[in-house]
């Protein structure tokens with residue numbers, strides 16, 4: 278073997294990865310969206326392919342081309358992404374939920390374009406909560422496939438109530454996934470954007486089993502290889 282993240286480390290394994298940002302339809306021409314570029318999820322799919330895995334890639338509106346060699350399943354909304362993830366999760370050795378899923382969607386999808394009207398009030402769009410896909414994947418795993426390894430992502434900002442790390446640890450516990458890739462988002466002290474659309478990243482890897490967080494700074498490819506290394510190590514340990 279070339280080591281835990283190298284060539285062949287995931288040979289014979291199936292990895293399911295989501296990436297990008299969902300779009301929640303308002304009317305036939307409009308949506309609510311978010312700023313995810315899909316770069317980090319694509320990098321994870323690429324790193325898993327390089328390690329020899331078969332990769333299914335559920336992609337919502339990427340700014341980048343999906344990795345060659347993955348089986349790509351394009352989706353639009355959170356509800357479509359949930360269906361695609363739950364359909365492809367059975368039998369996967371690892372699942373990585375890197376997509377930015379909209380927390381809410383418009384309560385109703387208008388059949389025709391929302392119009393400006395001078396004789397009426399400005400519209401208010403009511404929202405309802407989307408299902409938590411990661412939580413549903415963990416519930417399915419717990420019920421049917423306890424050896425499946427599940428990775429979640431979190432983008433957090435610290436505030437008076439807690440640090441980025443504290444919010445990350447709480448989210449890991451709430452979600453029940455095995456590994457959480459924790460990102461600090463928002464502008465840094467110089468006002469520059471830290472994560473979205475950028476090629477570099479700085480994350481902490483938190484595991485459900487406890488232990489010190491692993492800090493990884495570098496390109497999104499380097500972060501991806503670190504995540505794939507953790508997946509490979511875990512799958513090797515549970516096999517042997």
Ligand code: CTP
Nearest residue numbers: 374375376378407408409410411429430431432
């Ligand atoms: N996620 C998901 N389904 C959702 C929302 C989030 O699967 N409806 C996943 C994301 O893909 C990510 C993880 O959950 O892997 C954490 O997403 P995040 O937005 O940080 O967490 P939320 O539970 O939505 O909490 P918050 O209120 O902080 O946004």
Ligand code: CA
Nearest residue numbers: 377378379380
């Ligand atoms: Ca969210």
